[in-house]
Amino acid sequence: MTPAPTPTASAALAVLRRLVGDPAAELHDGQLEAIEALVDDRRRALVVQRTGWGKSAVYFVATMLLRERGAGPTVLVSPLLALMRDQVAAAERAGVRAVAINSTNAHEWQDVLAALAADEVDVLLVSPERLNNPSFRENQLPTLVRRLGMLVVDEAHCISDWGHDFRPDYRRLRDLVAAMPPGVPVLATTATANRRVVADVAEQLGTGGADVLTVRGPLARASLRLGVLRLPDARTRLAWLLSHLGDLPGSGIIYTLTVAAAQDTARLLREAGHDVRAYTGQTDPADREAAEGALKRNEVKALVATSALGMGFDKPDLGFVLHLGAPSSPVAYYQQVGRAGRATASADVLLLPGPEDRDIWQYFATASMPDRGRAERVIAELSDEPLSTPALEALVDIRRTPLELLLKVLDVDGAVRRVQGGWVATGQPWTYDADRYARIAAARVAEQEHMLEYERTDGCRMEFLQRSLDDETAAPCGRCDSCAGAWYPVDVVDGAAASAGRALDRVGVPVEPRAQWPVGADRLGVPVRGRIAVEERASEGRALARLTDLGWGNALREIFAAGAADAPVTRAMLDGCVRVLAQWGWDERPTSVVALPSRRRPLLVDSLARGIADVGRLPYAGALALRDGGPTGEPGGSSAFRLAGVWQRFDASALELPPGPVLLVDDLVDSRWTVTVAARELRLAGVPEVLPFVLALRG
Incomplete structure (x- = not known):
C-alpha cells in the first residue's frame, strides 16, 4: 500500500504544478527528497543531476514553501550573466519574484534594495564576485544574511579547485555559509561533478560540522546522439560545416576554442548565406543578450561561441551542439553538450577535433593556482x-x-x-600548498589525455562521459556513433573546401596603438603619465594573423613555440605579409623599412624586414640600435614593468631615413610597449608617421 503523501509533498506538488502551469506535472525522483530536506529539516543539500532534470524546480519550489512559512528571501549565487537572465525569466514565468544584482544593472540596485526592504523579493540573484564587493559586503550583505531564507549555490562545481571551471570567488561561499544563522537551509546544484569534486563541495557546505545530504542521479542524456568526426585539418572541418550546417536539426551552438576562431567561423558561414552570430567574452554585453534571444526564438541557425556561452544557458529545444576543436576535459565537454536536447526527443552532438587542440589547451593553460x-x-x-x-x-x-x-x-x-x-x-x-597545486596541475594534464581517449574510443561515448563523472549507472546508450554507427555524413560538397581555404587564408589583423601610459610607470623610473602625446604615437599597425587563428595561427604557433629554432621567414609567410601590406589602405605609403632588434629571433626579424623591403622596392634602413644592453624583462609582466624594460633602450640616431612614413617591422606583438617606445624614438627623430607591422598578434 502506497503511503499517504506528507503535507510538504502535497504542498510541493501543488506549487510545482502552479509554477509550470501543468496540472498533471509530477516531481522527479530525488526532487521531493531535496525539497523536504530543505523545507522540513532546514538541512544542507548537494544535488548532482543531469542538465534538464529540474534542479531549478527544487530551489523555486523550496523557496515558495519557505516563504509561505515566513522565511526571508532566497539568495541564489549564479556565475554567469546569461544564466542569471535565464533564471530571472524562468522565475517570472513561474510567478516567483526574482531580481538580480550584477555589473550590468547598477542603475537598478537602489530599486532592488528597496524591494528587498519591503519584502517584495522571493529570490535575489548575485554573482560570487558581488559577495566580495566592499560596499555590498559591508552595507547590504549583513542585513541580507540576517533575513536569509535559503542560500542556493548554482553550478556548485565552481567551488572546487578540482572542478573543470574553478572560480576563486566561489570559494568565499564557505565563509558565507559559516556566517549564516542556524537553521538556514543551503542548496548546491551542479550537473558536472565527479566523486572528488562532490566530496570537496560537500566538505565546504558542511562548514561548522553540519551534515550534508547528497542527492545524485544518473547523468545519461537519452536525447543526445553523440559522435566524433575526425578530419585532417581546419580547412576540411570548415568545409564540412559549410556543407552540412543546414542539415543539422533546428538551431544550435557551434563551439570553438578561441575568440578568433568563433569570429572567423561566423564570418565564413554568414558569407555562405547561413544566419549565424559570433558570441564570445569580447562581444558587447547588449549584443550577447540579443544573440541569446535570437537563438531562443530560432531566428538564427546557430551561435558560434566560445565557452562564454555555457553554464545554464536555457533553450530546451536546442537541436544540436557542434564543437570545432575539443574542450580540454570530458567533464567540460559534458557540461557544454548538456545545453542540447533538454526538452526534445533527440538532439545531435558532434565533435570535430583538431590536431592543434592540444597546443591551444597549452596556450590557454592559465594557473588558477598561485605561483x-x-x-x-x-x-x-x-x-x-x-x-x-x-x-x-x-x-x-x-x-x-x-x-x-x-x-x-x-x-x-x-x-x-x-x-x-x-x-x-x-x-x-x-x-604555499605546493603538493596540492602540483596534484591539481597533474589532474588537469590527465583530463586532457582523457579527452583524447574520448575521441579515440570505440566504446559508447555517453557511457564514457558518465564514467568521467563517476556515474555508477553508466551503460551503453545505443544511440552514439560507436553504438549505432556513424549517423553523420562525411562528405564535403563541391566548392566548400575552396571557400574554407579562402577563409583560412585571410590575412591582416589591426594592431591598435597605445594611447595611454600605464599607471605607476614613474615609480619605475619612467617619467611619463597620462595620455601619450599624439606626435609621439605609432599609427594603427597590422599583424599577419593572431596566434590563435584557425588558419595562419597553426604556422605561427610553430614559430613561436618554446624551444623553436630561429629561422628565416618562409616564402609562403612572406607572401602572406605582402598581401597584408597590399590591403592596408594607409594614407601615405611608407618610404623605408626599419626593423626592431631581436634577441630571440634575429634571423626571423631581419629576413622579414629585408623581404618586405625587397618586394616593396623600399630602402631597408636597418635595425634600431640598442642602448645599455637592450630591452629587459620577460613577456607576461605588467604594463609598467614592460614599459620600463624597453624605455630608452632603442636609438634611431644612426639610421639614414628618407622623408616620409616608416614601416616598423617586428615578429610578435603582445603588450605593444616595444613598438610604442620604438615608434616614439622614431617620431622624436623626425619621422612623420610610424606604421608597425608584425607577424603575430598574441591572443
Missing part, C-alpha cells in the same frame, strides 16, 4: 593602507588579469582583503 614567488611579492607589497590593482600591478610585475586572479585566491586564503580603495594585507600567515 609562490608571485604570491609572496604581492603580499610583501601590501600593508594596511589600501592599494589599487593598477598601482599594485606597477609594483609586482604581474599583468592585470593574472594579478586579479591571484588576488582572489589570496583573498580566499585569508592573506589579503579587498576593501574600499583597493587591497590590504591581513597579516595572517600564508603557506
